[in-house]
Amino acid sequence: MNRELEPSINEKNFLYNALRQGKRIDGRGIYDVRNIRITFGNQYGHVQVQLGKTRVFANVSWEIVKPYPDQPTEGFLRFNTEMSPMASPEFEAEKLSEVEVIVSRLLEKALRRSRAIDTEGLCIIAGEKVWSIRVDIRVLDHEGNITDCACIAAIAALYHFRRPEYTIEDDEVTILPLDQCNPVPLSIHHTPICISFAFFDEGELMVVDPNLLEEQVKEGDMTITLNSHKELCIIHKAGGIPLEIDQILRCTKIASVKVSEITELINNALKEDEKKRE
Amino acid sequence: MSETTEFQPYAILPGETISLDKYKNDKDVIKIGPGLLHEKQQVTAIKAGTLKNHNNQKWWIDSSQRRYVPSLNEHVIGKIIAKTQDYFRVDIGSAHSALLSTLAFEGATKRNKPNLEIGALVYARVSLANKDMEPELECISATTGKANGFGELKDGFLIKCSLGLCRSLLNPNTPILTALGEHFAFETAVGMNGRVWINTPDISNTILLSNAIKNSEFLSAKEIKQMVKELVKQSEDDMEL
Numbered sequence: 477m478n479r480e481l482e483p484s485i486n487e488k489n490f491l492y493n494a495l496r497q498g499k500r501i502d503g504r505g506i507y508d509v510r511n512i513r514i515t516f517g518n519q520y521g522h523v524q525v526q527l528g529k530t531r532v533f534a535n536v537s538w539e540i541v542k543p544y545p546d547q548p549t550e551g552f553l554r555f556n557t558e559m560s561p562m563a564s565p566e567f568e569a570e571k572l573s574e575v576e577v578i579v580s581r582l583l584e585k586a587l588r589r590s591r592a593i594d595t596e597g598l599c600i601i602a603g604e605k606v607w608s609i610r611v612d613i614r615v616l617d618h619e620g621n622i623t624d625c626a627c628i629a630a631i632a633a634l635y636h637f638r639r640p641e642y643t644i645e646d647d648e649v650t651i652l653p654l655d656q657c658n659p660v661p662l663s664i665h666h667t668p669i670c671i672s673f674a675f676f677d678e679g680e681l682m683v684v685d686p687n688l689l690e691e692q693v694k695e696g697d698m699t700i701t702l703n704s705h706k707e708l709c710i711i712h713k714a715g716g717i718p719l720e721i722d723q724i725l726r727c728t729k730i731a732s733v734k735v736s737e738i739t740e741l742i743n744n745a746l747k748e749d750e751k752k753r754e
Numbered sequence: 755m756s757e758t759t760e761f762q763p764y765a766i767l768p769g770e771t772i773s774l775d776k777y778k779n780d781k782d783v784i785k786i787g788p789g790l791l792h793e794k795q796q797v798t799a800i801k802a803g804t805l806k807n808h809n810n811q812k813w814w815i816d817s818s819q820r821r822y823v824p825s826l827n828e829h830v831i832g833k834i835i836a837k838t839q840d841y842f843r844v845d846i847g848s849a850h851s852a853l854l855s856t857l858a859f860e861g862a863t864k865r866n867k868p869n870l871e872i873g874a875l876v877y878a879r880v881s882l883a884n885k886d887m888e889p890e891l892e893c894i895s896a897t898t899g900k901a902n903g904f905g906e907l908k909d910g911f912l913i914k915c916s917l918g919l920c921r922s923l924l925n926p927n928t929p930i931l932t933a934l935g936e937h938f939a940f941e942t943a944v945g946m947n948g949r950v951w952i953n954t955p956d957i958s959n960t961i962l963l964s965n966a967i968k969n970s971e972f973l974s975a976k977e978i979k980q981m982v983k984e985l986v987k988q989s990e991d992d993m994e995l
Contacts, residue, residue, distance in 0.1 A: 479835040480845045485873040486951070490911040494957050501911070503965050 481566050483692050491693050495681045502528075502687055509624075509671075509685040509734055514632055514745040520659065521637030525629040528687065529619035531563075534629035535612045536637035540649070543599070543606040551598020552608035555583045557615070557626065564618035579623050582712055583613070583630055586668045586701045590709040593634065597663045600642065605649055607639060609662065620687035623699055627670040632742050634662060636749065666703040669738050670710075671731040673698045679717050684730060698724070700731040704739040766805045766815060772797045774813065782811055789815025818918025822847045822947035824883040829904075831912065831945030832891060834874045842870060844878070847914075847947045850888045854878060858892040860901040868893075868906070875907040875951060877943045907943055910953030913964045917948050919971045929975040933982040934963055962989055 483491075494501055504510070510528030517523065521536030543550055557580040559567040567573055587593060598607040611633060613626050638659030641652045674686035674694040683690055686697070696716025701709040708728065713719070766772075774784055774797060786792050789801035790813060799805070803817030822830070824846065832844035832852060842854040854876065856867045870876065882890035895902040922928055923944045934940070940954040940963055950967060954960045962985055970978050 479872070480851065482873065484833045484875045484912055485871060486875050486907065486910055487912050488873070489909070490957070490960070494961060497957055499958055499961060501961055501964070503961055 481692070483689055487689060488693050491689060492676065495676055495683070500683060500687075501689060506682065507684050507730055509738075510687070512628065512738065512741055514628070514742065516632075516636055516745070516749040521633050523629055523633045523636055524616075525625055525632065527621060527625040527628070527685070529617055530621060530625045531615075531617035532622065532625040532629045533614045533616055534626070534633035535614075536633045537610050537612070538639050539608045539610065540600065540605050540651075541608045542604065543602075545603075548603035549599040549606075550595045551606040553588050553593050553595060553598075554608065554610045555580055555587070555613065555630065556610065557583065557613045559615045559618070559622070562617075563615045567615075567618070575622060578714070579613075579626055582623055582670065582699060582701075582710070583611075583626060585710050585712075586627055586670060587611075587630060587634070590666075590668050590701070590703075592631070592664055592666055592668050592703075594663045594665060600649055601644065601647065604647070609634075609637075609639075618688065620689075620691045621672050621685050624670045624672050624685065627668070627701070628738065628742065631664075631667055631669070632745065635664060635667075635742070635746055637662060666705060666707070667739050667742065668701050668703050668709045669735045670699050670701045671734050673700070673727050673730075675717055675719065679719055679723060682723070682727070684734065698727060700728055702728070702732050702735045704736050706732050761807055761810060763804050763806045763816075765803070766799045767802050768800050770799045772799065772805065772813075785812045787812060787814030789817055816918065818916045820914075820916050820948055822917065824848050824852070824880050824889040825946075826880055826883045827896070828880050828883075828946040829944075830878060830880060830891070830947040831907070831943060831949040831951055832876050832878055832947075834870050834872050834876065837870065837872065842876075844876065844891060846880075846889070846891070846945075847949065848889060852880075852889040852891050854891040854893065858894055859905060860894050860899070870906055875912060877904050877907055877945070877951070879904060903943070907951050907953075910941075910951050911960050911964055912949055912951050913968055914948055915950060915968055916971065917946070919967075920944050920946055920948055920950065923950065923967070929978045930967055930970040930982075933979050934966060937982065937986045938963060958989065958992070 491501055513526040515524045524533045557576055559573060559576050561567050561569050600606055611630050613630060615622055638661055640654060640659050641657040643650050674683050674690050675696040676694060686694060699712040786797060789799060789803060791798050791800045799815055801815050801817045803815040806816050807813045830846045832846040834842050835845050835851060836843035840856060844852045844854045846852050859868045862868055876893060878891035878893045880889055881892040893904040938954060938959055940952060943951040952960055952963050966982060966985055
């Protein structure tokens with residue numbers, strides 16, 4: 477890491493001493509996730525999520541394209557993450573940072589490979605026209621744990637999004653305008669949510685939902701993606717210190733509790749937004 | 755003496771012009787401060803914030819940003835990022851890193867240089883600030899040549915906050931520090947570059963103080979007293995557990 481972005485010795489030592497006493501520097505408990513705030517925009521598919529001070533914004537848009545010839549009935553689901561220098565001095569404009577690559581790959585795995593969105597349901601005319609759904613994720617503020625925040629933003633945006641209705645006449649697709657026919661939500665099978673952990677002291681100490689300083693000082697990390705049916709979608713552990721099996725099992729148990737809480741939060745936020753629109 | 759009207763501070767955006775005519779007497783000299791630009795017979799705001807004045811003679815805009823622009827004689831907290839024979843390179847959060855000469859410490863000679871590690875924190879004074887050059891720091895007082903509080907900050911914890919909060923913390927009667935001082939013993943160093951260093955012998959107290967200071971930025975004096983009371987009560991309850 478660039479020397480300017482590394483925390484000072486005082487901060488590192490303080491963080492370790494506090495963790496060894498079971499305390500976190502922002503006063504949270506070790507298993508506490510920060511306050512999550514979900515705000516939907518006026519347009520469908522437009523959402524801003526705040527995880528503590530980390531702020532991520534997601535927007536879903538649609539396009540009709542020709543499918544791949546070897547997969548004529550599959551639509552497309554694409555993710556585009558952008559981390560602007562506004563979020564943190566470690567991001568440079570136009571330059572792809574490591575964090576950006578990790579987050580976008582995790583999102584693809586969590587939402588596309590886990591078949592959360594039914595891509596077969598995105599077919600209009602087999603071999604000719606399919607929906608291409610694009611999720612744009614923008615990180616506005618980096619205060620730690622962009623991964624979890626971006627995942628919540630992406631899934632909330634996909635739930636919130638509505639695609640227009642269409643009619644087919646002799647191979648011609650007519651998109652019905654929004655004032656004529658209500659748009660339709662996407663078919664989403666389950667809600668995968670990512671929970672990230674950070675490890676210190678050779679695996680002895682663990683925190684859930686690391687903030688910025690904890691992320692800069694950590695020795696290892698792991699992200700577990702589950703849905704509310706306790707189905708494991710992903711375990712992502714790229715490098716860092718090795719972990720024991722019982723630690724990983726413990727983390728999955730903690731993650732499943734957090735995931736059900738967060739799923740309920742997303743559902744409540746969606747319901748409230750629906751009420752507002754009536 | 756012409757009549758001067760009473761001035762109330764108000765929020766202002768960049769580009770707005772201010773007419774100071776109704777606030778001044780004919781022979782007053784008006785001084786324009788930060789955030790205001792005087793050109794072509796007009797005074798224009800160039801920052802977003804609150805327009806304030808002192809005695810209708812000094813005018814400035816109180817704004818709060820997070821990125822620091824070095825300014826002469828300000829006290830800042832820096833982090834050592836590199837060292838050479840003659841100087842340390844220090845990150846103070848500005849666009850360029852600053853230079854701190856190894857001789858700019860109390861009692862330092864060519865043989866007896868300070869031994870600061872990379873990653874250490876220092877409290878220093880900006881001795882050169884020019885938008886075209888790298889800023890320079892000194893760890894001795896300009897007048898006496900003694901340390902006077904400057905130098906390495908050992909242990910403790912560092913928090914980053916907005917520049918406006920740091921400016922208000924430098925006021926000796928600031929509500930948050932006096933309220934906290936009634937219940938806790940602590941030492942603190944406030945850098946004008948948006949960094950505050952806090953040290954107490956007890957880790958949970960340091961955590962409590964750093965979070966209290968961070969949260970106090972937009973609270974009124976009464977709310978601050980209330981928040982500190984609740985925090986103290988909570989920490990006493992935790993101790994009993």
